[in-house]
Amino acid sequence: MTYARVRRGSNPSLTPLPRAVESAGLSSIYFVSLGCPKNQVDTELMLGQVQAAGHSLVDAPDGADVIVVNTCAFIDAAKEESVDTILEMAQHKGTKGKLVVTGCLAQRYAGELQNDIPEIDHILGSGDFQSISKVLAPTKGQGQGKKKLNVIQVSETPEYIYDHEAPRVRIGAKHSAYVKIAEGCDRPCSFCIIPKLRGPQRSRQIADIVAEARQLADEGALELNLIAQDLTRYGWDQGSSPASRQTLAQLLRELGKIDSVEWIRLHYTFPSAFDDDLIDAIASEPKVVKYIDVPLQHISDAMLKRMRRGHSSRVTRELVTKLRERIDNVVLRTTFIVGHPGETPEEFAELCDFVRESKFDRAGAFTYSVEPGTTSAMLPHRVAAEVMAERQQQLMEIQRVISRERHEAMVGKEIEILVEGESSESEYLMEGRWYGQAPGIDGVTYLTDGRVAPGSLVRARVTQASDYDLAATLEL
16 A cells, blocks of 8 residues: 655644555655645645656655655744654655655745755745656766756746646545645735745636546545635636636536535635625535635734735624525634734734624634745734733634534534544544534544445434534434
């Protein structure tokens, strides 16, 4: 069995790849994928490309001809994990191997990586990973005993976006797949470095996305997780007016026609870009799960202005109300930033009150991370690290109580579960998710009183609730 190593946050996992990729090739390659699902898709595309080029994939770094690390650089913790992983892999590559670093850290700090970690042989930017098979091809004069040159390929403005014809080797469960419908971002949020790392927004055509979705469905995907840096502005880069461009609502209706797809899930929507047509599509399309991931970041008007979010607290409150009124049983997930420069105790208290009042099904809180090159990094009135940590803990305690109440209200109800497989907690339990639990982000539902094949959709009755997980019985 061959593996790509996938690390997200503090929960690294080894995920199996098909045995068919273990064919003879030019090099044996070991992959490490860090960061978000969007990065995972990039890794899957690199896996597909090197497989198509005849390389083989191995399950451990020791002895591999090539080690590839696909990095993240979104916040300080992600940068630290990326650097630590590169240094760890550098110890495994040996004297004849190659170490390739790609992704957001490579895009942002190519020069520093070249100077500080000489063990790196190739550096590819976030929009240049499609050149992976080219940089791995043997070059003239690179004989045994000669030092390999450090090759950097980092486009100043990333432009690449894949299509359905790009080779792709999926990581993880076959019944759940990520589909990147756009790349890059045009928003000016003051705290965010993503537009500089990923370039301007570029949306794929609906026909191309549907073609990929059909391929994934043919391979066994029941759940399609639509991802982008800014999902709700899908298609906005294709024309100056709504009539001249494709929309997310149109895409959802087309994806809903694929027979074997059961769940279509939206990630990373933006509050000010919801229109009535999109809300109607989410509400009316039976295969679009009633789960919306909408990062709000704050509620104070002064903070939203400092963050350059482009909308007011009134827009946020009206959207939350509208989504709940027009979409039956909608599950709302959001994230907030605490400790952004200038955040006063009064503004934080306003945020806490908003969370108490809104009772989101899911919410996460992150402490502000200084990102050089962003507008926020130049703002005065920094919040002390210990104050940020206290605010994060306070906000998450408010949400923990709300999440517990939400879950306890589900006890006794029957829900549909997408089964993941045997639980990591116990061999006597199965594990799955209802539509209100997104893969890799939210909690899980533990299943008792039966065995079910992974990838099955089953009915179960909720028997117990915790802060973030559920337990349910298969005996109805």
